Amino acid sequence: MTTVGILYPGFSAEDDYPRAERLLGDGSRLPLVHTLMREDAHRVDALLDVGSEDILADGAKAVAASGGPLDSIVWACTSGSFVFGWDGAQAQVAALQEVARVPASSTSFAFVDACRALGVESVAIGATYPADVAERFVEFLGKAGIRVLTMTPRGIVTAAEVGTLTEDVVLDFAAAVAADAPGADAVLLPDTALHTIELLDRLDERADRPVLTANQVSVWQGLRLAGDERRRSGLGRLFAA
Structure with a gap:
């Protein structure tokens, strides 16, 4: 165990x-x-x-x-x-x-290591954060040699609000991020305030590629x-x- x-x-x-x-x-x-x-x-x-x-x-x-x-x-x-x-x-x-x-x-x-484990070289990011915070994640991934093709911020200031987003909103968000970057190997949803654990297989299906989430x-x-x-x-x- x-x-x-x-x-x-x-x-x-x-x-x-x-x-x-x-x-x-x-x-x-x-x-x-x-x-x-x-x-x-x-x-x-x-x-x-x-x-x-x-x-x-x-x-x-x-x-x-x-x-x-x-x-x-x-x-x-x-x-x-x-x-x-x-x-x-x-x-x-x-x-x-x-x-x-x-x-x-x-x-x-963990995001970096997960990308490496899956052979992911390019990603699309769906960030719940404001853009200035999300850009720091883009820079962080760049240090690891991971190319960010697109970054879509939702501009939500508090984790508490992120935690209220419904399943349909999360699934639709991931699908939209994937559609905006057809060449990306994976979609990344980087906020641990976002409920995703029970959606993981559905997220992959909607995005038609791996969706890596924070939790x-x-x-x-x-x-x-x-x-x-x-x-x-x-x-x-x-x-x-």
Whole structure:
């Protein structure tokens, strides 16, 4: 049984993780701790605070205390990691690993590793964030050699609002992003505030290519770091590969 500690900022789509546990169906556990979010805002200064070293250290200690021995730990926040830039995000993960004493990663690096695992070289991004924040994700992916063909921002400021988007809205958004970039190898939906876990196979079907979502890649990355790379159904092409 694999146990992946999840550090999740605030409250929006954290229920995707118990849903993922059920879909994994093999006893793997995803104990989750809500880390401090002083301000719910997709704004650079607020995101730098959300992903600060002291907040993640407190979260790591809490999830280890509540979830028992961990096999890995993931900072499940894309914008709260890529906003630090490539080097800053690496330092963030290194500090988290030092505190947790298990392999660690963040959702931003999970996207990169998931793209590499699927052989994805070009992507279309459907970002719920404002454009200035989303552009930082484009830059982050560029550091990894991933070409962003299109980036479509929805301009939503708070994670709480993102968490209210309905299944139909999410599916239609992914399909529209895919249609705007027929040459993209995959569609990326980078916000962990977006409910996607129960939509993954449908998202792939609507986009006619892999759709990588933030909560999906976070779970996948945690399992991978723990050495658990079994194929699984019901969680999109990433898990089926």
